[in-house]
Amino acid sequence: MSHTLGQQWDWSDLNSDKKKLVSELLWDREVVKQDKIFSNRGVLFSIHGHNATKKPFWIFNTYHIDTNYKAGRPTIVELSELINYFKATPLRELSYC
Numbered sequence: 858m859s860h861t862l863g864q865q866w867d868w869s870d871l872n873s874d875k876k877k878l879v880s881e882l883l884w885d886r887e888v889v890k891q892d893k894i895f896s897n898r899g900v901l902f903s904i905h906g907h908n909a910t911k912k913p914f915w916i917f918n919t920y921h922i923d924t925n926y927k928a929g930r931p932t933i934v935e936l937s938e939l940i941n942y943f944k945a946t947p948l949r950e951l952s953y954c
Contacts, residue, residue, distance in 0.1 A: 861885050861907040862919065868899030883907075894919055902943050904934065917948060 863881035872878045888894045889908040894917045897903055906923035913922045913932050920939065922932040 858904040861905050862888065862897065862903065864888055864891070864893065865895045866897050866903075868897075868903070870899070888916055888919060889921060892916060901940070904939075918943070 859882045861882065861884065863885045864887050866881070872881070884907075886908055888905075897918050900918075902918040902920060904920045904922060906921070908921055909923050909926040910921060911927045912924060913920060913934075915921075920934075920943075922934060924930060924932045
């Protein structure tokens with residue numbers, strides 16, 4: 858889980874430039890702005906906040922849950938249910954579920 862991530866990400870090969878790494882994990886909005894991620898490698902899927910939304914949604918294998926601002930309530934995720942859902946759903950069907 859991270860605040861956000863860049864459009865090309867590999868959790869098993871993190872950028873050695875700490876400033877860039879922190880910037881991408883905290884402030885990047887391109888995944889949601891463009892509704893597109895080019896890679897999110899090294900994990901089954903990842904969970905992110907930072908991009909306000911009325912309800913949680915998927916973009917490829919990234920799940921976005923920052924509902925507090927627009928919906929007025931935080932999102933609580935039952936991780937085992939989310940893992941089972943992800944494993945049972947083809948990636949092509951996960952965009953904006």
